[in-house]
Amino acid sequence: MTASTPEPLLALSEVNTFYGQAQVHFDLSITVARGHIVCLLGGNASGKSTTMKIILGLVKPRSGDVTFDGASLIGLTTPQIVRHGIASVPEARRLFADMSVRENILMGAFVRNDRQAIAQDLDKMLTLFPKLGQRLSQRAGSLSGGEQQMVAMARALMSRPRMIVMDEPTMGLSPLYVDRVLELIRTINQEGVSVFMVEQNASLALEIAHEAYVLQTGKIVLSGSARTLKDDPRIRDAYLGGAEAA
Amino acid sequence: MSSWLDYTINGLIVGNVYALVAVGLALIFGVSRLINFAQGSIYLVGAYIGWVAVVQLHTPLPLTIIVVAVAAAIVGLIIERFGLRPLQNSVRIAPLLATIGISFVLDQLVMLTFSPNPRALPSQLPDVRFQVGGGTIGPLDLLIAGVGLTSALLLFVFLRYSKLGWAVRATAQDRDAAMQMGVDVNRVNQAVFGIAAALGGVSGMLVGMYYNQIDTAMSLQATLKGVVAEVVGGAGNVPGAVIGSLLLGLVESYGVAVFGTSYRNLFAFLLLVVVLVLRPNGLFASARQAPPEPLTGTFIAPSRPVRIPRWALLAAAVIFAILPLFPVSFYVLQTLINAWLLGMLALSLTLVAGTIGQVSLGHAALLAIGAYTSALLSLTLNVPVGLAIIGGGLMSAALGTLLISPSFRLRGHYVSIATLAIGEIVSLVILNWESVTRGPIGISGIPPLSLFGTDLISPTSIYWFSLAVMVVLALLQGRLLTSHLGRSFRAIRDDDIAARAYGLSLNRYKSLAFIFGGFAAGVSGGIAAHLYSYINHETFNTQQSILALTVVILGGLGNVVGAMLGAVALVGLPEVFRIAAEYRILIYGIVLLLLVRFRPQGLLGTI
Numbered sequence: 001m002t003a004s005t006p007e008p009l010l011a012l013s014e015v016n017t018f019y020g021q022a023q024v025h026f027d028l029s030i031t032v033a034r035g036h037i038v039c040l041l042g043g044n045a046s047g048k049s050t051t052m053k054i055i056l057g058l059v060k061p062r063s064g065d066v067t068f069d070g071a072s073l074i075g076l077t078t079p080q081i082v083r084h085g086i087a088s089v090p091e092a093r094r095l096f097a098d099m100s101v102r103e104n105i106l107m108g109a110f111v112r113n114d115r116q117a118i119a120q121d122l123d124k125m126l127t128l129f130p131k132l133g134q135r136l137s138q139r140a141g142s143l144s145g146g147e148q149q150m151v152a153m154a155r156a157l158m159s160r161p162r163m164i165v166m167d168e169p170t171m172g173l174s175p176l177y178v179d180r181v182l183e184l185i186r187t188i189n190q191e192g193v194s195v196f197m198v199e200q201n202a203s204l205a206l207e208i209a210h211e212a213y214v215l216q217t218g219k220i221v222l223s224g225s226a227r228t229l230k231d232d233p234r235i236r237d238a239y240l241g242g243a244e245a246a
Numbered sequence: 247m248s249s250w251l252d253y254t255i256n257g258l259i260v261g262n263v264y265a266l267v268a269v270g271l272a273l274i275f276g277v278s279r280l281i282n283f284a285q286g287s288i289y290l291v292g293a294y295i296g297w298v299a300v301v302q303l304h305t306p307l308p309l310t311i312i313v314v315a316v317a318a319a320i321v322g323l324i325i326e327r328f329g330l331r332p333l334q335n336s337v338r339i340a341p342l343l344a345t346i347g348i349s350f351v352l353d354q355l356v357m358l359t360f361s362p363n364p365r366a367l368p369s370q371l372p373d374v375r376f377q378v379g380g381g382t383i384g385p386l387d388l389l390i391a392g393v394g395l396t397s398a399l400l401l402f403v404f405l406r407y408s409k410l411g412w413a414v415r416a417t418a419q420d421r422d423a424a425m426q427m428g429v430d431v432n433r434v435n436q437a438v439f440g441i442a443a444a445l446g447g448v449s450g451m452l453v454g455m456y457y458n459q460i461d462t463a464m465s466l467q468a469t470l471k472g473v474v475a476e477v478v479g480g481a482g483n484v485p486g487a488v489i490g491s492l493l494l495g496l497v498e499s500y501g502v503a504v505f506g507t508s509y510r511n512l513f514a515f516l517l518l519v520v521v522l523v524l525r526p527n528g529l530f531a532s533a534r535q536a537p538p539e540p541l542t543g544t545f546i547a548p549s550r551p552v553r554i555p556r557w558a559l560l561a562a563a564v565i566f567a568i569l570p571l572f573p574v575s576f577y578v579l580q581t582l583i584n585a586w587l588l589g590m591l592a593l594s595l596t597l598v599a600g601t602i603g604q605v606s607l608g609h610a611a612l613l614a615i616g617a618y619t620s621a622l623l624s625l626t627l628n629v630p631v632g633l634a635i636i637g638g639g640l641m642s643a644a645l646g647t648l649l650i651s652p653s654f655r656l657r658g659h660y661v662s663i664a665t666l667a668i669g670e671i672v673s674l675v676i677l678n679w680e681s682v683t684r685g686p687i688g689i690s691g692i693p694p695l696s697l698f699g700t701d702l703i704s705p706t707s708i709y710w711f712s713l714a715v716m717v718v719l720a721l722l723q724g725r726l727l728t729s730h731l732g733r734s735f736r737a738i739r740d741d742d743i744a745a746r747a748y749g750l751s752l753n754r755y756k757s758l759a760f761i762f763g764g765f766a767a768g769v770s771g772g773i774a775a776h777l778y779s780y781i782n783h784e785t786f787n788t789q790q791s792i793l794a795l796t797v798v799i800l801g802g803l804g805n806v807v808g809a810m811l812g813a814v815a816l817v818g819l820p821e822v823f824r825i826a827a828e829y830r831i832l833i834y835g836i837v838l839l840l841l842v843r844f845r846p847q848g849l850l851g852t853i
Contacts, residue, residue: 056426082428094423096416107416110409111428159428 009034009163009194010055010086015064017050017218024050025061026218032163037185037195039205039226041235042215048198049091051215052167055196056088057081069162083111087161091168093152097141101132104140104151108158118158125154128187146177153184157193164188166197170204182208206230251381253503254496259387261495262394263456266449267472268479268487269401270442276418276482277431277438279338281659283345284325285446286469287352292318292447293454293464294356297367307370311393311448318447319440321352326439329839331432336846339605342659343799343842346792349465350835357462358828369455390452397445398488405484410437418482446472466788467511470670473663474518480528490529493517508686512674515667522664523652549847554807566713570706577821579705583777585817586712590770591790592797592809593719594763599795600804600852601727602759603739604661608669609767609794610786611649614676616642616768617775617786618683621692624776631696635772642768647760654756657742669791676783688782695776712773716810719766724806726762727853735759736804736853789831796838802848811849 008031017025024047032038042048053059055066057078066073073081082088087108095104105125109118126133129150135143140151149169156164169185170178186208189195199205206212206226214222214235222234229235267285274282295317299305305313329348333340371389375382405411410433416424417434425431450468454460475494479486494514501513521529570579591613599605620638623629629637649672653664676683683689695702695711702708726732734755737745742752775781797816801808816837820830841848 058422058425077430078425079428079430082426088426090423090426094420094426096419096423098419099412099415103412107412107424107427110413110416155427 007034008032009069010196011065011067012051012054013065013067015054015061015066017047017054017059017061019050024218025054025064028064028215028218028220030213030220032194032196033210035189035192035194036210037189037197037208039209039212040196040198040215041200041202041205041212042198043200045217046215047218048200048215049167052088052091052165052196052198055081055086055165079111082159085159085162087156087159087164089149089152089156089164089166089169092171093145093148095140095143095148095151095155097139099140100137101140101143101151102136105132105154105158108155111159121158121160125157128157128184129154146173146180149173149177149181150184153181153188157188161193163194163196166195168198168200170199170201178204202235203230249380250503251379253499255378255381255383255387257496257499258492259390259456259495260499261475261492262390263449263453264471264475264494265394265488265491266397266445266452267468268475268491269397269484270438270445271472271476272479272482272484272487273414273438274442275476276484277414277421277434278330278341279482279659280330280341280345281473281481281663282442283342283469284329284349284352285442285472286465286467287349287356288318288321288325288443288446289450289453289468289472290353290356290460290462290465291321292450293367293460294360295447296451296454297360297365297460300368300370301365307389310451314447314451315444318450319444321447322439322441322443323436325443326435330439331435332843336842338658340842340846342605342662343795344839346795347835347838347842349469350792350831350838353462353465354829354832354835356465358832360462362462364459364461366458367451367454367460368458371455386455390456393448393452397448401441401484404441410434414438470511470666471514474514474667477518477660477663478521478529480530483528483530486528486530493529508674508678511670512678515671515674518667519652519664519671522656522660522667526656526660549802549851551802551805551808551851551853552849554850559807563717567710570709576705579709581818581821582814583705583709583712585814586709586716587770587774587777588794588797588817589716589810589813590712590719590773591767591794592801592813593716593723593806594765594767594770595794596798596801596804596806596809597723597726597735597766598759598763599798600802601732601739602735602756604665604756604759605795606665607662607788607791607795608665608667608672610788610790611669611672612642612646612764612767613771613774613790614672614781614783614786615645615764616771617781618676618689618771619768620772621689621775621781622682624693625689625691630699631693631776632698635769635776638772638775639765639768642771643761643764646764646768647757650760651753651757654753666788666791669788673783673787683783686782688780688785689775690780692775692779692781694779695773708777715769715773719769720806720810723762723766727804727806731755731758793834796834796841799841799846799848800837802850802852804853805848805850806853808848808850815849 010032012028012030015025015028040048040051050059054061057073057076068084068086096107105122112118131147132150132154169181173181182204185195206229209226212226212229213220267289271282271285274280292314296310296314299310299313325348329344330341333344369386371385375384405415413424413429413434414437417429417431421431475491476487478493479490494517497513497517498510502510591609595606595609616638619641620634623634623637624631649668653661656664677686695708702711734750738750738752738755746752771786797812798809800815801812820833825833
């Protein structure tokens with residue numbers, strides 16, 4: 001880290017994770033600076049999604065530490081972590097399919113109790129995602145993939161998080177929606193929310209990210225500012241799972 | 247003769263009572279994908295708390311309802327906290343088995359506290375009936391309808407407008423996503439168990455008042471009816487559970503009107519089997535819905551089985567074989583004969599539940615088929631007893647497989663429900679098919695065991711005979727498991743979709759497993775019939791099915807040696823410690839709970 005980067009909001013330090021006998025992460029260290037978009041790149045089975053689960057407390061690391069705003073998240077339950085100010089847009093969106101769009105968005109504010117501000121935030125979401133206005137009373141499961149992604153992002157924002165973690169936000173979306181989603185991530189970030197996103201699509205992710213890490217079979221093989229990584233020839237080899245890292 | 251309107255009113259009232267049980271089951275299933283077999287026990291507890299309140303404390307009716315609801319809710323919370331929460335990360339079969347264990351423990355505790363004798367539970371309401379159209383309706387009917395409607399309304403408001411209600415619905419749809427919204431799923435679990443228990447308890451009290459009688463047999467019946475209603479409405483679907491309950495109440499009531507009281511339950515279980523086979527997701531499920539049970543792979547605890555050297559098995563066989571040559575008491579031999587009979591049943595169940603993964607809760611039905619066939623063959627057709635027993639085994643194999651075959655496409659919990667229902671159906675057919683089975687009177691004067699014309703009457707000869715039969719069955723089964731057939735069975739258990747992709751026909755292999763298992767269980771039942779000389783439709787009941795399951799889990803699912811070891815342990819140890827009979831079921835329940843919690847793979851490990 002150079003001196004110019006702001007202090008880290010989220011830091012994973014030397015995390016080792018196991019599924020039974022199999023090791024998923026090897027001394028994984030990642031930092032997300034306050035106000036930045038950080039992207040974790042990697043191919044299938046590189047341990048990307050598990051990294052997200054570690055941050056959210058859905059999977060416990062065997063060793064290492066995860067801190068958010070200076071406080072350790074280790075040992076906290078997922079709901080407690082959410083209350084610390086981390087919201088998530090899960091892989092494949094994971095909406096509550098039989099609840100209405102309105103109910104889904106409001107579920108995002110589950111940890112809040114300020115009714116009036118919640119109502120205001122709902123209105124704000126409808127200006128940010130204007131398409132959802134006509135869909136509010138529709139079953140969330142009946143929306144298209146792109147619309148569902150919008151609901152998932154609105155839902156995450158409703159908790160007024162300091163950080164959002166996103167698992168493959170562009171997966172399975174039409175090119176039109178991919179651009180829209182990336183644009184929205186940038187907008188969200190400009191409003192002060194830090195973003196940590198896991199992506200397979202490196203070139204897209206690097207366009208909006210400040211920093212990026214490349215994960216390969218559980219190890220960070222490359223990291224740096226998005227601008228430098230974009231021109232790095234190794235990045236293609238690495239995230240496509242080319243040469244085995246040492 | 248009552249009018250049709252009366253039967254309709256009765257059906258709807260009984261349906262209301264079922265709904266109170268079924269809605270709780272649906273809430274719990276929705277949130278944790280668990281069929282709570284302890285629901286009936288809470289209903290039982292509710293009925294007895296109501297009795298204490300009304301008869302001993304003389305509480306007025308509104309207060310009684312509140313007392314019962316609160317007390318039952320506390321029981322529900324205790325079950326959730328200490329019985330189920332520790333199992334959150336274990337295999338999926340664990341909580342199911344735990345609720346069965348809990349229901350054994352609760353039922354026995356109630357029985358030990360209040361004695362098994364029925365008690366009257368007066369409703370305190372005036373005994374008048376009003377004319378409505380061509381039928382009549384009483385204050386109690388109105389009370390039950392009122393409680394049903396009020397509960398439904400409260401539940402609707404709770405789920406739709408309260409924060410916790412939203413959390414319940416979100417958790418039911420996607421547990422992980424709900425957690426990521428900050429929902430504490432433990433609190434959601436607590437909430438649904440508390441609500442389910444309160445409704446179940448009140449339901450038990452109302453039924454007690456409706457029939458002005460409560461007894462400990464209510465528990466299992468309530469669980470079964472609740473499960474039927476819930477599955478008919480679609481597992482996890484709360485409004486579906488209400489409609490399923492009313493439908494069940496009406497079907498039963500009309501069935502009784504046409505055929506008589508003893509047919510009531512038969513209609514309930516036939517309805518269940520028909521729905522399971524034709525619409526396993528319930529009558530109201532949308533076609534979009536994915537099958538509610540994922541792969542069976544994680545259903546059973548994987549483990550490395552304990553290897554027992556051949557010489558040790560041989561030595562054990564020799565020791566048990568020469569045991570009667572030593573001066574052992576008649577009592578010891580009698581106990582071991584029971585263990586061998588249970589061992590045969592356990593061999594059958596360990597194959598069906600363990601090796602091919604179809605956790606059967608109605609295995610006693612196979613005993614009953616074998617027992618009735620063998621008894622009737624020898625009594626009415628004078629078939630030699632040895633042959634009659636083999637006939638019993640064959641009939642169990644054929645009929646058992648035939649009955650279960652429509653359910654072959656079901657998985658996981660649904661197999662257990664289907665087998666439970668089929669077990670009940672067999673027992674009810676035996677009760678009602680008087681021309682063949684002699685109905686409720688049962689069959690007496692069954693000839694004693696005999697082999698090649700020699701009667702086996704001495705305990706020693708019966709002992710040897712049953713031990714030999716069990717050992718032969720065990721050897722055959724051991725051989726079967728090491729063959730390619732055994733591998734195919736296990737492949738189907740671990741991942742039936744993958745197994746099918748490799749060209750295994752599920753129906754054929756499931757049939758083979760049930761044929762072999764049916765034969766072993768039928769032979770066990772046949773021997774039992776000749777040993778007891780009297781059998782009726784209740785000789786082989788659900789309690790025995792559950793006991794067999796406990797034995798099999800104790801030994802290790804799929805484990806042949808484990809099944810026999812489990813039988814000896816579960817039959818023998820209570821005898822060794824001279825535990826009084828009424829405490830035994832309690833012990834079995836506790837053993838099951840401890841096993842599920844601390845050693846789900848059983849003593850010798852699953853294979």
